[in-house]
Amino acid sequence: MARFDILPQPVAHVAEQQPALMPCAACDVRELTICDALRGREIDRMAQIVTRIPVPAGRTLFQEGDEADHVYNIIDGSLRLFKLMPDGRRQITGFLFATDFVGIALKKRYAYSAETITDSVICRFPREKLEALFAELPALETRLLETAGNELIAAQDQMLLLGRKTAVERVASFLLHLTRRLEARGLKGNKIALPMTRTDMGDYLGLTVETVSRTFTKLRRDGLITTPTPHEVEICDLDGLREVAEGS
Amino acid sequence: MARFDILPQPVAHVAEQQPALMPCAACDVRELTICDALRGREIDRMAQIVTRIPVPAGRTLFQEGDEADHVYNIIDGSLRLFKLMPDGRRQITGFLFATDFVGIALKKRYAYSAETITDSVICRFPREKLEALFAELPALETRLLETAGNELIAAQDQMLLLGRKTAVERVASFLLHLTRRLEARGLKGNKIALPMTRTDMGDYLGLTVETVSRTFTKLRRDGLITTPTPHEVEICDLDGLREVAEGS
DNA sequence: CGGTTCATTGATTCGCGTCAATGCAGGTGG
DNA sequence: CCACCTGCATTGACGCGAATCAATGAACCG
Incomplete structure (x- = not known):
């Protein structure tokens, strides 16, 4: 896995990594992510709005209550999503690994915080631009709806567990x-x-x-x-x- | 609320109630449901695939594991959704009331059971026909994605609670x-x-x-x-x- | 090499579950 | 109209499973 020593906090302000078109065409987990909904030149439309970013272990991607301006795809590594109570009690609502998508459930602000557990690589999308792509690439929205359904089913299993x-x-x-x-x-x-x-x-x-x-x-x-x-x-x-x- | 004494179980086999076009145009909770995504003649497209059904208290709409062939909108009344463990332990994953939608999270089979708590009125859609409408009425899919996001956020709150x-x-x-x-x-x-x-x-x-x-x-x-x-x-x-x- | 984080184990406490009893409201049949 | 039953809510006595408090040791690290 890559070295991460040089990256400053917060992640959201890290400089873009590379020319836009490269990463998606060469992405080796694409067919397992939401990007699998896309074909050929459509991939390039995604590549134009995405930024691929390495993030070291223990970093905060965003916190509950932050303005929800980006969504993420996990390319490599692992994250925890969690909510905190005023007195510090914590509930982790999910662990995320390579191919997982962060940010399906978005209002104006994030409803949970996200931290890397291990060194990770993420793809970051400006939320508005992704949503603007829906009109052009309806398969993308269908794929997201399917993903949201899977997450809801997992959440219901977790309710039974808890x-x-x-x-x-x-x-x-x-x-x-x-x-x-x-x-x-x-x-x-x-x-x-x-x-x-x-x-x-x-x-x-x-x-x-x-x-x-x-x-x-x-x-x-x-x-x-x-x-x-x-x-x-x-x-x-x-x-x-x-x-x-x-x-x- | 309507009388329900005559309706047989299971609900899914109840006969259609009325000519198709009437209920949606006259629906008094429409603007609070997923149908709010639609305008004018689009409503009629929905009306063509919907069946409005009164259901008495204590009836099972469907059980966990059943073929997931229909989705529902609650027009009036209240339902519980729940999962059971082999030894009978029960987790209710949600209470539903008028304007709520049942069936966002669907695989081939229902992931939970649904029962009416009080006498209720529901709108039933064949799932395939609703999904087929997505291509024609993209606003419908967007609305469903938004609804799924809200449910996910509620589910995360419930995980913290539990x-x-x-x-x-x-x-x-x-x-x-x-x-x-x-x-x-x-x-x-x-x-x-x-x-x-x-x-x-x-x-x-x-x-x-x-x-x-x-x-x-x-x-x-x-x-x-x-x-x-x-x-x-x-x-x-x-x-x-x-x-x-x-x-x- | 001292300091920090993490996993493990033991002793004790306590919040909620279990078991049991009571009372009320509604429904039914004589 | 009343006797009876059933389902539901409430309350009390008691027990248990997991939390809390505490200590130890291993791994890692500047």
Whole structure:
């Protein structure tokens, strides 16, 4: 992955990286992103409004309440989206990885904050220009509506998890969710990278660090997973993990 | 509200109600629904594919896993959308009222079940025909994308509630949510109708009936609300309720 | 090499769930 | 009209699962 030492905060003010046309034509995750809705010369229309930016780990892309002037595609790396309460309680509403789109749900202002977890590469679009493209490229809007639908379904699953599942069911569901994601991309799903910390997982699953840690220990003891390092999980018993996740 | 004694289950097989063109032109909530995206003769295109159906309380519109062949607009009444776990645990993902749209997030099958809470009137659209209209009426798709964005933002708020808020914060947030909804429609928001049961509220807020009931009692004792009947709430101290909801 | 961050584990606490009982309102049938 | 039933809301007593508080050790880093 690229070096990032030189980039100043905030990301939104970083200088453009390169001539506009290059990145999209050569993008190696294009067919997995919203840009897949486009063909041939249409790609160039996108390329004219996009900026590809490397972002080091731990940077804030934007904060809840900021003017929502850009949307993003994740090309490489990982982000967390989250909301904060006045007293500091945090709810992570999603982890994003390569090919994910940030900013479907936009009013005038962002409804959540976004930070990089690892060094990442993002494509940034001025929101107005993207929306102006809808008239010209209706397939783009259809693709976004489809993406929004998928996110809504995921959000409903997460509500079930947060409202009704036990700690061990939450962690098992989380691991299975990551597994399915890998497999949907044609990768083997039994070895999972966990770029986020235990605290991040807790804030995503409605638990504390300690409970997440204890739950990993329990799943390990029960022979369902192994953790070669704290940031890697191998699933040993997929069916067993499924049973745990569904409470059966 | 209409009489419903004659209607058989399932709703989806109920006979068409009336000649197609009438209902949309005369619809008195049209400008608050997705149909507001349409003008003049466009309304007639919608009217050609819609069926307006009265549904009594307690009916199932569709179940999680059913073939997702229709989408719905709520004209009058109230519904609950929910997911079930194998052992019967239930998470209500949303309450719907007049002007709400059901079915934005659709794959091949419904991701949740839908039931009427009170006697209701719904508009039913064959999904394929609605999607076919997108090409002809692009404003419709734009409106749906906007609606999906609003739902996503609401879902993220609900994740914060379920993952990080205490019982009293959840109930207070719920009441404020209903208040804002009323006010967004130009109605006074301090008197709220609660068509759903305490159990429904619990299953929406990730609590038990008993905890919901005790929390209402506490809010009453603290002078923040009164409950003329179990299905009506009057907010006495809006600012106080806001402070409770945000944990400050 | 001291300092920071992170993961893990143990001891204890506490908020909410579970279990149980009561009362009220509405519906039904005799 | 009344006896009975059912569903719902409320309240109390008690228990448990996860949070809180606290300590330790490993990895990383300037």
